[in-house]
Amino acid sequence: MSQDKALTTRAEDFSAWYNDVIARAELADYSPVRGCMVIRPNGYAIWEQMQGALDAMFKDTGHQNAYFPLFIPQSFLAREAEHVEGFAPETAVVTHAGGKELEEPLVVRPTSETIIYAMYAKWIQSYRDLPLLINQWANVVRWEMRTRLFLRTTEFLWQEGHTAHATEAEAEVETLMIMGLYRTFMEEWMAMPVITGRKTDSERFAGALRTYSCEALMQDNRALQAGTSHNLGQNFAKVFDVTFQTAEGQLDHVWNTSWGVSTRLVGALIMTHSDDRGLICPPRLAQWQVVIVPIYRSEEEQATVMEAANQLLHDLRAEQIRTHLDARDGLKPGAKYYEWEARGVPLRLEIGPRDVTAGSVMLARRVGAKKEPVSVVGIAKRIRQEMDDMQAALLRTARERREAASVRGISKAEFIARMEGEGGFVYGGYCGDAGCETEIKEQTKATIRVLPDAEFRSAVAPASCLWCGRPSVAEAVWAKAY
Numbered sequence: 001m002s003q004d005k006a007l008t009t010r011a012e013d014f015s016a017w018y019n020d021v022i023a024r025a026e027l028a029d030y031s032p033v034r035g036c037m038v039i040r041p042n043g044y045a046i047w048e049q050m051q052g053a054l055d056a057m058f059k060d061t062g063h064q065n066a067y068f069p070l071f072i073p074q075s076f077l078a079r080e081a082e083h084v085e086g087f088a089p090e091t092a093v094v095t096h097a098g099g100k101e102l103e104e105p106l107v108v109r110p111t112s113e114t115i116i117y118a119m120y121a122k123w124i125q126s127y128r129d130l131p132l133l134i135n136q137w138a139n140v141v142r143w144e145m146r147t148r149l150f151l152r153t154t155e156f157l158w159q160e161g162h163t164a165h166a167t168e169a170e171a172e173v174e175t176l177m178i179m180g181l182y183r184t185f186m187e188e189w190m191a192m193p194v195i196t197g198r199k200t201d202s203e204r205f206a207g208a209l210r211t212y213s214c215e216a217l218m219q220d221n222r223a224l225q226a227g228t229s230h231n232l233g234q235n236f237a238k239v240f241d242v243t244f245q246t247a248e249g250q251l252d253h254v255w256n257t258s259w260g261v262s263t264r265l266v267g268a269l270i271m272t273h274s275d276d277r278g279l280i281c282p283p284r285l286a287q288w289q290v291v292i293v294p295i296y297r298s299e300e301e302q303a304t305v306m307e308a309a310n311q312l313l314h315d316l317r318a319e320q321i322r323t324h325l326d327a328r329d330g331l332k333p334g335a336k337y338y339e340w341e342a343r344g345v346p347l348r349l350e351i352g353p354r355d356v357t358a359g360s361v362m363l364a365r366r367v368g369a370k371k372e373p374v375s376v377v378g379i380a381k382r383i384r385q386e387m388d389d390m391q392a393a394l395l396r397t398a399r400e401r402r403e404a405a406s407v408r409g410i411s412k413a414e415f416i417a418r419m420e421g422e423g424g425f426v427y428g429g430y431c432g433d434a435g436c437e438t439e440i441k442e443q444t445k446a447t448i449r450v451l452p453d454a455e456f457r458s459a460v461a462p463a464s465c466l467w468c469g470r471p472s473v474a475e476a477v478w479a480k481a482y
Ligand SMILES: [Zn+2]
Pocket: 430, 431, 432, 433, 436, 437, 465, 466, 467, 468, 469, 470
């Protein structure tokens, strides 16, 4: 889109707004290959910040990174029945290479359980080799028919954790620990509140015993699955013969977990916080936390202002504040403000000749109160405080918005009306019958996002199924989802 055209507003068309925000902030672009996405430097920088935070959390909890091949023998995927059924329709398969037809076709990984557990079978012999805690940062390919930048693309970037344990209980502890880790990341870094819980069987990962998920609510009141963690049981261990000798000398299959988050989180971040002026990025994940814009008219003023601006840049960088000086000449300050706002930079410091004389700068915030002068003395501390405040305010605002769009104890008719109208999270009783779940999905397009963890459940458990009226076996959270 051209730089002078206003963004489509959220109220006009949320989906067009989302595309406009991405285009204006130069986060991503469409690729010549249908369904694929080019992640532009501004978008990739957010992903790199996400990677850095998550990677440190994985390592702090004992995981190591490794890398497994992009190509998987087709027969590997076929070994686990549910897994192949779940992924076969969307795999890309290489049949020819080096000018010849391959003896066995190779699948471009849609996920790496099969090839990783084939290797674990070689590496694990004894209980002393457990737990094995490995993560990989990689790209995967799932042939999608309907794609949207960041949210659903044929190729995407992600991390996939794969662990092996001696007991089911240890695998379950790992699965849930990762859920907690993801939630911490989403709330404390992305400022995006999530509901955690277990998926129903119809929504669970192909081949898993149990799948847990973090679910966020976007500004258009549609849910987004932000991260999943699977207890795979011994399904893959049996198929790939991953066995170990127990401390008692018995031979047993290992218990596996797998878990992942992807570049979809960049889409979630955009749809959680941004406004009609463009991207809003939480300070902890922003490529540039502060942008300095110098203001001058004459060459003499330019020299004075640029000297002060460079000093400020140096001082803030020395304090580990990610700072950029927009020294482009021939572009008016107002045009720069407009551009950096659309790119979601949390704080802007404007500095002109009078500010230099006064030993201050003008501080402008991407969200919240309007601009005010602040002294350059102690400015790093002030900026850190501003960023902490903004980070907390974004989470608070997003949580209030989510709660305002969540309802409990409504009737079937109200549920139908709500899913045709404003959407949001609906908490209600669920009879546990997959047929009921399917009927709801067919008639309203709403799915059970999770059977929520205790802390998210209603004070009084619902007595009957929201849809069929039979006794409820668990509270569920429904929404229309991305
Ligand atoms: Zn029911």
